[in-house]
Amino acid sequence: MPGTITPDELIGLKRSGRIIDLIDVRTPGEYESVHAEGARLVPLATLDPARVWGERQGGPDDPLYIICQSGGRSAKACSQFEAAGLGPVVNVTGGTLAWEAAGLPVVRGGSKVLPLDRQVRIVIGGFIAVCGALGALVNPVFAWLAAAGGAGLVFAGVTNICPLAMTLSRMPWNQTRTTSNLESSSCAVTSTTS
Incomplete structure (x- = not known):
């Protein structure tokens, strides 16, 4: 089990x-919007x-610290390192939200990208609302689509796997002008909600 550490x-x-080698596993857009000072981007x-x-910094026994928005994606990244037999890795509890709330130094960029979990809630909420209205006004079959959206949320909650979040993480607004450089560098990484 990976270790944990608070931002403080x-x-x-x-x-x-x-x-301190701090890796941020959020999307490029989230990272560019705000990130912990000293963190480098490696999308989940x-x-x-x-x-x-x-490519990590420090000695062979120095841990790699992983941060995301609130701790969920960084926990998944830590698990990937452990599954590969690599460690020690340490999850920064509370993620960037806790880092910023503690008043610790952050870097703010020009982009204002909503965190991935909020994007998922907006898409699913909008889908269910539209399908529910269409089910009531047009054809009851649309109500089944709303139910499918709800079932998708249950699946994501139970398995901690969110295909919608993985898809949204690849959308243009979640990318930055440096994304193509990241993918061609040795610091490429992954995503789901946190």
């Missing part, structure tokens, strides 16, 4: 002189644990 504890280690959707591990 991580900053304490950094201030004590330890080398394209994560290659062996490649990232080989």
Whole structure:
């Protein structure tokens, strides 16, 4: 099981002189909008644990710290490193939201991209509302589509796998001008909701 650390504890280690290799596994758009100072982007959707591990900073026993929006995607990334036999990896609890709430240094970009979990809620909520209205006004068959949307949410909640989030993470508004450079560099990574 991967270790965990709070943003305050991580900053304490950094201030004590330890080398901190912090990986942000959110989408490029989320990262460009705001990220923890010193974090480098490796999207979960394209994560290659062996490649990232080989390029990490610090010594062989120094952990790799993983952060996302709130802790869910970073936990998945930590599991991928462990499944590959690589570690130690440490999940930053609470993610970028907790980092920012603690008043720790962040870098803000020009883009204002909604976090991936909010995008999923907007798409599914809109889909269910439209299908429900069409079911009531046009044809009851549309109500079954609304039920399918609800079933998809249940599936995502139970399995912690969200195909919609994976699809949305690849949409143009979640990419940045540096995304193509990332994919061709040695720091490519992956995505789902957090």
